[in-house]
Amino acid sequence: MSRLFSLILVIVFASEAVSALDFCVADLKGPQTPAGYTCKSPANVTVDDFVFSGLAKAGNTANLIKAAVTPAFDAQFPGVNGLGLSIARLDLAVGGVIPMHTHPGANELLVVTQGKILAGFISSANSVYYKTLNKGEVMLFPQGLLHFQINAAGVTSVAFVSFSSPNPGLQITDFAFFANDLPSKIVETTTFLDDAQVKKLKGVLGGTN
Amino acid sequence: MSRLFSLILVIVFASEAVSALDFCVADLKGPQTPAGYTCKSPANVTVDDFVFSGLAKAGNTANLIKAAVTPAFDAQFPGVNGLGLSIARLDLAVGGVIPMHTHPGANELLVVTQGKILAGFISSANSVYYKTLNKGEVMLFPQGLLHFQINAAGVTSVAFVSFSSPNPGLQITDFAFFANDLPSKIVETTTFLDDAQVKKLKGVLGGTN
Amino acid sequence: MSRLFSLILVIVFASEAVSALDFCVADLKGPQTPAGYTCKSPANVTVDDFVFSGLAKAGNTANLIKAAVTPAFDAQFPGVNGLGLSIARLDLAVGGVIPMHTHPGANELLVVTQGKILAGFISSANSVYYKTLNKGEVMLFPQGLLHFQINAAGVTSVAFVSFSSPNPGLQITDFAFFANDLPSKIVETTTFLDDAQVKKLKGVLGGTN
Amino acid sequence: MSRLFSLILVIVFASEAVSALDFCVADLKGPQTPAGYTCKSPANVTVDDFVFSGLAKAGNTANLIKAAVTPAFDAQFPGVNGLGLSIARLDLAVGGVIPMHTHPGANELLVVTQGKILAGFISSANSVYYKTLNKGEVMLFPQGLLHFQINAAGVTSVAFVSFSSPNPGLQITDFAFFANDLPSKIVETTTFLDDAQVKKLKGVLGGTN
Amino acid sequence: MSRLFSLILVIVFASEAVSALDFCVADLKGPQTPAGYTCKSPANVTVDDFVFSGLAKAGNTANLIKAAVTPAFDAQFPGVNGLGLSIARLDLAVGGVIPMHTHPGANELLVVTQGKILAGFISSANSVYYKTLNKGEVMLFPQGLLHFQINAAGVTSVAFVSFSSPNPGLQITDFAFFANDLPSKIVETTTFLDDAQVKKLKGVLGGTN
Amino acid sequence: MSRLFSLILVIVFASEAVSALDFCVADLKGPQTPAGYTCKSPANVTVDDFVFSGLAKAGNTANLIKAAVTPAFDAQFPGVNGLGLSIARLDLAVGGVIPMHTHPGANELLVVTQGKILAGFISSANSVYYKTLNKGEVMLFPQGLLHFQINAAGVTSVAFVSFSSPNPGLQITDFAFFANDLPSKIVETTTFLDDAQVKKLKGVLGGTN
Structure with a gap:
């Protein structure tokens, strides 16, 4: 039976290509x-x-800022390429803050795994949505909208943030305004x-200029 | 011949639904x-x-700000609903400026039709791309990135801006930070x-608070 | 200045619709x-x-199975509607297992937050990818492929799993085969x-039949 | 065991909504x-x-034209709604022809199941691609491009055509030009x-005018 | 007139690129x-x-299994690349069966062209939808859900199945469980x-292990 | 502070790849x-x-035809690649006409910037929608549908047309029928x-043949 089954297998999986689009692990050296x-190449893909x-x-x-963002985007974690997902870790020491920023390319979903975090975002209509989140609580930040996270605990807080893209982008407003050569006048x-x-x-x- | 052709027509266009997805003019009163x-309903759609x-x-x-943005987004121009496109008009009087802002939901393509405009955007890598555009010149502003337009002429300048969404959204940074009740401390x-x-x-x- | 700025605001945000597509919180009673x-309606949306x-x-x-899956999909967490993201919590007591299953509608990204989990998936080419994950490690499970999670620690293990859809679906193979009235013969x-x-x-x- | 499994089942399938997006059978009376x-509603969906x-x-x-097109688009076959697929049957009697037309909303894939069909399309670059297809042969017609099918057998020919949309649309050039009130002058x-x-x-x- | 028309043609079709995205025939040797x-390259594309x-x-x-699946996916039929469609042929001899399987990447639409086929699928809610299909009847199988086809005629049955992707993938449950080195214990x-x-x-x- | 901020910056922007998908300027020599x-490469991208x-x-x-179409599609304007937008300029001298055509790959939005244009399209249901547009007026042409533009002024008219794709394609019906080697008989x-x-x-x- 095995041999005959295999005949079908051979027909159906005649090309490596058939399985390739189960996933598309990034070739970071490619374009x-x-x-x-x-x-x-799927042949070179392993569980790692x-x-x-x-x-x-x-x-x-x-x-x-007493804070750190550790990304697992496509450039760090090539497995997410093409899968519409990525993740990052936030560490906020006492007094830590992730400054106002946007992700131009993805929605974000945060889950607190340690401590407490005051988090919020501002809509296109300039409405403000913010709340202090406890461990295990989840909050959404829609794509492209300004948002922030502030440690609200007396200890280090930690969160994992998932994104709806393998490469969400990150634009920190202060860096965009002040950490480059855009003339002060502008x-x-x-x-x-x-x-x-x-x-x-x-x-x-x-910044300069 | 006409009658027989029509038989096919009747089969193929048996339901109004067939033509509906050529377009989907927004019913602004619907959800x-x-x-x-x-x-x-396509039956009620006219050229207008x-x-x-x-x-x-x-x-x-x-x-x-000596400037005005006049949108033709889905809420103003229901025909764009579902078509992945919309448009707006910018008028910039002498000294006029469209302040730093993002469109969370669309890429933008600007064409100057009168005057001169100094326009630019800042990337996630904090690189700045700006230039003075003359009449007939076109510039792109990728989705979600901070950008601005400043009149660079001694007369009123005008531009039309197209978007890759019927509802691009608009978040003016100053309004997001200062025109609501987000506490000053935050x-x-x-x-x-x-x-x-x-x-x-x-x-x-x-703003308050 | 405020009053004049507001004039623009009024023009640009003339319709509630403009801000609606920043997000689309599900009306679970609607179609x-x-x-x-x-x-x-955006007017009724709050931070909650x-x-x-x-x-x-x-x-x-x-x-x-000494395990539990707690979903925050659109039906439980209406805020994720339209955002291409959702999340769930896995609890695996000692000896706990999430049986072979697929998510027909989403890719999955798991992060272990307590304990150790042996997790794996099988590709269309019948290749098996599995590994024991420690706390803080992340693993991907591509859309529609059979996968499983087994507690590999002497204590309860916990993980958060993100999905690339607000409604990933879940098909547990055993339930599909044995927990309904599909005739045994078939x-x-x-x-x-x-x-x-x-x-x-x-x-x-x-199951019956 | 069954009872305990069911507990999980209850949690995971707490809402009908979870299964709804496996499919979305059209409610043809809805918007x-x-x-x-x-x-x-999934509760009312049956195999039919x-x-x-x-x-x-x-x-x-x-x-x-000695030909007929029988569609199974969303308006006729509500099950295809949201699934990115539909199908139609072509019958071409001796001398039969499907005149030049486009599908504005879908790619098309034709398989001949009886007789022989001369089929072709014209690209944006005005290149012509046509061939006589035998029984069992398959041909592609990319979205929006003009194409035609002509019976090339001495008997009735039959084909099934699949589309990459539940509602591909159909614009027959002759009907567009001559079967309405568009003024002759235009x-x-x-x-x-x-x-x-x-x-x-x-x-x-x-047509009139 | 021809020459002057051609001037426009030259401007509009100045680059081969313009016609390329009418279609994107796969370069199977490329990444x-x-x-x-x-x-x-469009220049090398022919009707074949x-x-x-x-x-x-x-x-x-x-x-x-007294059955065969012959695919025309992207790896076999490069023309479908990028078009969101592919097709396969099913042959079921007397007693033939296509075992329980899923397509992780596509919805499926089957049309019987010879004989009778008993076909069915199981939803995320574990509901079973199955029916015996006669020649010319069509059935849908939503993406990622377990389904099967069994010859229900006293003769060979044949069907064509279309997919909403050029590469739908195929995961046969028995092969995934038993035809690899996944340890029996797992x-x-x-x-x-x-x-x-x-x-x-x-x-x-x-399988081993 | 700057140095410490930069540490974060280094972590977050560790790879050029992070910023690449803000935009994807076409490498016209690549596949x-x-x-x-x-x-x-983002490193080589400039404002130009x-x-x-x-x-x-x-x-x-x-x-x-006393008319010209000047495109800024991806082949001419590589910045639009991947952004779901492009633009073109229409010039219509007195008596000028853009003949019946379709864009297989995009919706179109026209704004008149000089003169008057009589424009229209025909739906799948063979309904005709046409109107004379004045300066500053905007009109939509849904994807894949036949449409035309005719100068309706005693002077040259000009319009800018935006598209919902970087490569909308263009099929002029007369060219498709008469400007190639498709046999007259067909x-x-x-x-x-x-x-x-x-x-x-x-x-x-x-054309020949």
Whole structure:
């Protein structure tokens, strides 16, 4: 029976290609496309392409925001390529904050696994939605909208955040305004911030012009 | 021949439904779905559902930003529902500016039809891309990224901006930070702006807390 | 300034519809569509539509599989509607197992938050990918492929699983074969299982015929 | 065991909604959306929603084109709603022809099940691809491109055509030009056809103006 | 006139790229992407890229399941690449059966062209939908759900099955469980099948461990 | 602070890949995929990839249709690759006409910026929708449907047309029927046009056979 079954198997799986689109592990050395990276040959794929260990330890929060974001996006975890999903770990030490930011390419779903986090987002209609989340609670942040997370516990808080894309992008407003060479004059004209404020934050964040 | 042809016609177009998905003009009184509004019955659709005259005249720029955005999104122009496209008109008087903002739901393509516009966007990598555009020049602003437009002419400038969604959304950073009841303390913690700066702009834009 | 700014605001946000597609919180009493539920009116949406507390406590594992799956899919957590994301919590007591199953509608990404889990999936090419995952490790399970999770620790293990759809579906193979009225004869013909085996499991799982 | 398993079952399938998106059988009396019809309640769905018998008998080819198209699109076969697939049957009597047409909403895949068919399409680059297909042969017609089928056998030919949409649409060029009230003057200006030719075909196909 | 028309033609079709996305015939030697294979140059495409003759003759049913599946997926029929469609031929000799399986990547639509077929599927809610189909009848099998086909005629039955993807995948449950090196212990723990049953089918299907 | 912030920046933007999918400027020398061209390395992208100047001047209307279409599709404007948008400029001299055509791959949105244009389309149900548009008025043309534009002013008219795809395709009916080697006999059989009419237009447009 086995041999005859196999005949069918041979017909149906005549090409490696048949199984390739079960998944498309990124070939990070290949070109990118609007739909993601080209695929590693299925013949070379192992279970380790589907497992990521980089979120097992805490990110380094010894910085001024007392927080760390550790991504498992396609560039770090090639298995997510083409699957419409990725994940990251947030570590927020006491006093830690993830500054106002957006993900241009994905919706986000956060689950607190340690501590308490004050999290919120602002809609296109400028409505504000925020709440303090306890361990095990989940919150959504729709694609492209400004949001933030602040540690609300007296201990380090941890969360895992899933995204609806293997490459959600990340635009931190302060970095976009102050950490590059966009002329201060343009920043001021388009944000109504005072010149002194712009210059101060450009100084802190390493921006020029 | 006509009668016999018509027999086929009757079979093929037996249901109004067949033609409905050529287009799906929004029934603005119906419920919305993740894919847009429910469709107006094709029997009630006329050419006027596909034509919008609201962009023919200039928006009112007699305001402090000396600029106006006139949208033809699904809520104003129900014909775009489900078609992955919409449009708006920008009027920028002398000194006019469209402040830093994002469209969470669409890419944007701007064409200048009068005057000159200095336009730019900032990528997730904090790179800045900006240029002064002359009449007839086109510029892209990818989805969810911060961007701005400033009149660069000594006269009123006008542009039409197309979007890759019937409802691109619009989040003006200043409005998101300062024009609602998000507590100043949270704004400051998540933006590193000074308290005085936050309070000043909350005052100007009508924010509270 | 505030008043004049607001004029623009009024033009741009003339319709509630503009902000609606930032998100589309499910109206669970409305009809479903191929793209999900119809949307609750944005005017009635509060932060609680974006927060889910049901995963904060452990599922009840006092059953023979010594395991529990607690979903936060659209039917439980209406905020995920239309966002291409959902989440569930797995609790695996000592000896616990999530039996072979598929999610017809989504890719899955698991992160272990307590204990150790032996997890694996089988591809269309019948290749097997499995590994024992420690706390903080992440594993992918591509859409529609058979997979399983087994507690590999001497204590209760916990994981959060994210999905690339608000409604991933769940088909447990044993339930599909043995927990309904599909005639034993058909089950045997299409699975090559022995009659005694089919009858035994139909008995255990409440199937008939 | 059955009872305890069922506990899980109850948790996981707590809502009818969970299974609903396995499929979304069209409620033809409900509204349409850009993604298709609203769904019939899963509780009322039976196997007959997934089976269509209307293609079992030949269409009536006693007409001047000696051909018939029998569709199983969403309006005829509500089970295809939301599934990205539909099907139709072509009957071509001796001398039969399906005139030049496009499907604005779907790619098409034809398989000949009786006789021989000369079929072809024209690309955007005006290249022509045509061939005579024998029984069992398959041909593709990309979305939106002009194509035709002509009986090439001395007997009736039959084919089944699948589409990549539950509602592919159908625009027969002759009907679009000549079977409505589009003024002859406009037809002539935009097609370069002679006035006599336009008037003749308007007459045959029942067009006016 | 021709020459002047051609001037426009030259402008509009200045690049080969314009016509490329009418279709994207797979370059099977190129890399794959999450959206399919890279495209063969349109200049090298001929009608034979859009025609497939491999389904014209019956598959070999001289095996124990007395059935054959002959696919025209992207790997066999490169023209379907990127078109969201593919097709296969089923041959079921007397007593033939296509065992329980899923297509992780596509919905399926079957049309019987010879004989009678008993076909069915099982939903996420464990409901069973099955029926005996006569020649010309059509049945749907939603993506990722277990389904089967059994010859119900005293003669060979034939069907064509269309899929909503150029690469639907195929996971035969018995092959996934018993035709690889997944340890028997894991199979038993995750399926509740008896050790003897698992060992027996592993023996038949060539599995190890 | 800057240095410590930068530590986070380094973690989050560890790979160039993270920012790549903000946009995917086409590498026109690379292969195409069903989702578009492969991406130019983000490191080599400049603002000029997002700006297109080719629509700033009028197309040459010194031809028999007295009209010109100047496209900014992906082949001309690589920045639109993957963004679901493109644009073109229409110039219609006095008496100018854009003949009946379809875009197989995109919806279209036209805005008149000079003069007056009589524009219309025909639905799958053969309904005609047409109107004379003034400067600043906008009209929609759904994907794949036949449409046309005719200058309705005593001066040159100009419009910008946006598309819901970086590569909408363009099939001009007359060119498809008469400007290639499709045999006259087939054209006549599938369009019901008279032999003299077909031969005449083949002559004008350079067709053969």
